[in-house]
Structure formats: C-alpha cells, structure tokens
Amino acid sequence: MDEEDVAEWLYGEASALLDEASDMGVMEKLVDRVSVECRRRALERLVQNAAEHQPLDCPDCKRPMNVHAYRRTRKVNSSFGTVRFVRSYGLCTNCGERVFPADVKLGLQVRAPASPRVQEVCALTTLRAPAGQAQEDVRRLTGIDMDASSLHREARRQGERALALRDADTALTKTLPGVAQLMGRASVPSSPFTLVIEIDAWNIRERDNWGKTKKFRDAAQETGRWHWVYTGTVFRLDQRGTTAAGRPIIAERGFVATRAGLDCFRSQLYAETLQRGLLQAEHVLILADGAIWIWAIADDRFKKATQRVDLYHVQEHLWDLAHELHGQGTDKAKEWVTPFLNWLKRRTNGALDVIQGLEGLRTTLENLTTAQRAALDREIGYFQGHKNRMDYKTGKALGQPVGSGAIESTCSQYQRRFKLTGQFWSLDGDEAFLALATLHRNRRWHQLFPHDST
Numbered sequence: 177m178d179e180e181d182v183a184e185w186l187y188g189e190a191s192a193l194l195d196e197a198s199d200m201g202v203m204e205k206l207v208d209r210v211s212v213e214c215r216r217r218a219l220e221r222l223v224q225n226a227a228e229h230q231p232l233d234c235p236d237c238k239r240p241m242n243v244h245a246y247r248r249t250r251k252v253n254s255s256f257g258t259v260r261f262v263r264s265y266g267l268c269t270n271c272g273e274r275v276f277p278a279d280v281k282l283g284l285q286v287r288a289p290a291s292p293r294v295q296e297v298c299a300l301t302t303l304r305a306p307a308g309q310a311q312e313d314v315r316r317l318t319g320i321d322m323d324a325s326s327l328h329r330e331a332r333r334q335g336e337r338a339l340a341l342r343d344a345d346t347a348l349t350k351t352l353p354g355v356a357q358l359m360g361r362a363s364v365p366s367s368p369f370t371l372v373i374e375i376d377a378w379n380i381r382e383r384d385n386w387g388k389t390k391k392f393r394d395a396a397q398e399t400g401r402w403h404w405v406y407t408g409t410v411f412r413l414d415q416r417g418t419t420a421a422g423r424p425i426i427a428e429r430g431f432v433a434t435r436a437g438l439d440c441f442r443s444q445l446y447a448e449t450l451q452r453g454l455l456q457a458e459h460v461l462i463l464a465d466g467a468i469w470i471w472a473i474a475d476d477r478f479k480k481a482t483q484r485v486d487l488y489h490v491q492e493h494l495w496d497l498a499h500e501l502h503g504q505g506t507d508k509a510k511e512w513v514t515p516f517l518n519w520l521k522r523r524t525n526g527a528l529d530v531i532q533g534l535e536g537l538r539t540t541l542e543n544l545t546t547a548q549r550a551a552l553d554r555e556i557g558y559f560q561g562h563k564n565r566m567d568y569k570t571g572k573a574l575g576q577p578v579g580s581g582a583i584e585s586t587c588s589q590y591q592r593r594f595k596l597t598g599q600f601w602s603l604d605g606d607e608a609f610l611a612l613a614t615l616h617r618n619r620r621w622h623q624l625f626p627h628d629s630t
C-alpha cells in the first residue's frame with residue numbers, strides 16, 4: 177500500500193459521508209474525522225517503538241538504573257485521541273531518582289495526561305484567553321476536547337515549567353561562571369552598540385486606592401488587594417526601526433515580568449540583560465518614568481548606564497504646574513509652559529534652565545496661593561532630583577529614545593490578558609503564568625516544546 181492507496185481509501189470514506197449541502201468546510205472536517213483513527217494508531221506505534229528502544233538509563237546522570245517494574249501501561253491524551261503504551265520504570269542508585277526514562281524522552285510529565293502537542297495547545301491558548309473561553313476554540317481548531325479545568329491545569333503546569341527555566345537562569349547570575357554562561361548566549365554585532373533597558377510597573381488586580389498610586393509606587397509598596405508586576409524590556413538600539421507605515425518597531429527584544437517583588441525583578445532583569453549583551457555593549461541606557469525604585473535598581477545593578485526619565489512624564493509635570501498657576505486649559509497656561517518645554521528638549525542642560533526659571537517664579541509671581549507655592553516647590557524638587565536624567569538633546573542627537581513608550585506598550589499587552597484573570601489564577605498561578613507569557617515573548621518557546629523548532 178502506498179500513499180496513492182491511502183488517498184484513495186480516505187477519499188472513499190469521506191465521500192460516502194458527504195451530502196448535497198456540504199461545502200468545503202464540511203469536506204475538510206470529514207477528511208480530518210475519517211483519518212483521525214489512522215493517525216492515532218500510527219502515533220501509538222511510534223510511541224511504543226520509542227519506548228521499546230529507550231535504554232533504562234537515568235535521565236540526569238545517564239547511568240544504568242535498576243529496573244523496578246517492567247512494562248507498565250500509560251495513557252496519554254494526544255491531538256488524535258488517547259494513546260496507550262507500555263514502558264519500564266527504574267531507580268537510579270546514584271541520584272536516588274525513580275523514573276520512567278521513556279516518559280522523559282517522549283516529553284511527558286509525571287501524572288499529567290497531556291502529550292507535548294496538547295501541552296502546547298493548552299499553554300498557547302490560555303495565553304490569549306482564560307481557559308473557560310479558550311476551551312471552545314481549542315475544540316474547534318484542533319479537535320482536542322478538554323474541559324476548562326483540565327485546560328487550565330495543563331497550562332498552569334506549563335507555567336510551572338517556564339518558572340523553573342526562568343529561575344535556573346536567574347540562579348546563574350549568582351556566580352561568575354553563571355554570568356559568563358548567560359553572557360555567552362547573547363548574539364551581538366561586532367561593531368559597538370547601545371543596549372536600551374526600559375522599566376515600568378502595573379498592577380495585576382483592580383486597584384482600590386485611587387489617587388494614591390504614585391505614593392505607593394515611589395515607595396515600591398504593595399497595598400490592598402493588588403500587586404505590582406514589575407516589568408522590563410531590553411533591546412539593542414540598532415534593532416529599533418519603523419514599519420513601512422511609519423510605526424515604530426523593535427525587531428528583537430527581551431522581556432521580564434514578575435509579581436514576586438523587587439529583589440526577584442532585579443535578578444531577573446540582570447539575567448535577561450546579560451543574555452541580550454549587557455557586558456558587550458558600549459553604552460547602556462535606562463529609560464523609565466520617575467519612580468524611585470527604578471533608579472535604585474539602576475544604581476545598584478547597572479552602575480555604568482545612562483539614566484533617562486521619560487520625556488513625556490516630565491512634560492506632564494510642567495503642564496500640571498502650568499494649569500495650577502494659570503488655570504486648566506487656558507491660553508495663558510500654554511503660553512507659560514511653551515518656553516519650558518522647548519528648553520527641556522532643545523538645550524544642553526535644559527533641566528537647569530527649567531529649574532532656574534521655576535525658582536525665578538517664586539519672586540516674580542506675586543500673590544501665589546498656598547497650593548500654587550506648594551506645587552511650585554514640589555516641581556522644583558522633582559527637577560532637582562532628576563536633572564541628570566534629562567539630557568534629551570544629546571539623546572535625540574544619538575538617535576536614542578527619549579520616551580519609555582516601548583515598556584508602556586509591553587505593560588498594556590500584558591494587562592490585556594492579566595487584568596481579566598482576577599479570580600481564576602491563584603497568586604502562585606499568576607507568577608507561573610507570567611513566566612509562561614514572558615518565555616513566549618522572549619522567543620524561547622522551543623525550550624518547553626522542542627517540537628516547535630522542528
């Protein structure tokens with residue numbers, strides 16, 4: 177029997193089931209349905225063959241194991257239905273591990289029914305939508321029939337695997353050989369390059385402290401029912417460009433997102449930047465809004481980096497002050513703020529001119545209210561604190577970003593999925609799922625699903 181015979185048989189089976197009303201979609205589904213049992217059986221034999229040929233060696237240390245049980249049956253849910261096979265179980269006297277080596281070789285996890293393809297489908301679809309919504313799409317698109325809680329459980333399991341990979345990378349930052357290993361993964365150009373790191377945070381639950389966000393954020397405090405997700409992105413300046421339509425685009429970049437606190441974020445960001453060329457870069461630039469915790473991380477972990485506070489946040493500060501002094505939305509406010517905005521963008525040390533201008537207002541503007549005086553002092557303090565992070569003129573001349581738009585769009589992409597999940601994910605589940613989403617963004621999917629790269 178050759179391929180021609182198989183096609184002939186398949187045609188016969190499918191055409192017997194057609195009726196006059198059938199469109200091509202019906203035909204596609206019929207061909208799929210009548211061939212599924214063949215595919216299942218073929219897969220089952222392939223799996224059994226692989227299990228037969230798998231030596232009973234320890235997957236970790238590769239030494240032969242003592243056999244504990246021969247030919248135990250395992251059931252796996254595959255893309256084509258349930259597959260059964262038998263394999264043996266051993267004990268490694270070296271590691272103390274009890275394991276089915278064939279299961280490890282096949283990419284199956286302990287006490288989990290999903291085949292690697294099914295694992296991947298569960299992981300990928302729950303990245304887009306909660307399992308309750310994804311379930312129906314999965315059935316329609318793949319024929320895999322899973323209830324929402326199985327889908328969720330499987331995706332969660334893949335999240336735990338992603339978390340383990342992430343934590344293994346982070347652990348490498350603790351030793352010099354580990355740092356060298358991370359650095360060795362960076363693919364960098366031979367010419368000098370600039371590495372850009374952008375940092376921000378968003379909260380994973382509905383906030384219940386409206387109006388106090390900034391205060392909590394500056395102190396990096398958790399509060400109430402919501403948690404900060406610290407988020408970073410890293411890319412080379414030469415990887416930034418624009419689409420034909422003029423939209424900014426970054427060809428390749430790394431991501432970090434965690435709700436496990438600032439210490440974890442700092443280590444993860446360090447691990448990711450090492451893998452993106454931190455130690456090979458000629459210049460490192462860190463961009464963010466004014467939050468204090470960000471600059472503490474920059475001072476601590478990225479000492480040689482140029483720090484830059486997002487221009488648009490700084491402009492907001494000037495606009496807020498303009499409205500406080502001259503009234504919301506007035507021409508007078510606009511007239512007042514324009515020279516300040518220009519100094520900031522166009523002058524070397526423009527921030528110093530802004531500070532001088534603001535200090536001058538204390539004496540030249542008469543009849544300031546208490547609130548206005550307080551706003552003025554607050555903004556002078558803000559500019560004093562960040563003046564060394566405001567060299568926009570040089571930044572523009574070097575073709576560097578002056579705003580942290582890349583991280584802001586990253587955060588909103590994460591939020592589109594994670595703001596939905598409220599009750600569905602436990603706190604631990606959130607972190608596992610963040611790790612999964614981040615692994616996917618970092619284009620390391622093949623580390624969990626090697627079949628993806630073949």
Ligand SMILES: [Zn+2]
Binds near residue numbers: 234235268269271
């Ligand atoms: Zn072993």
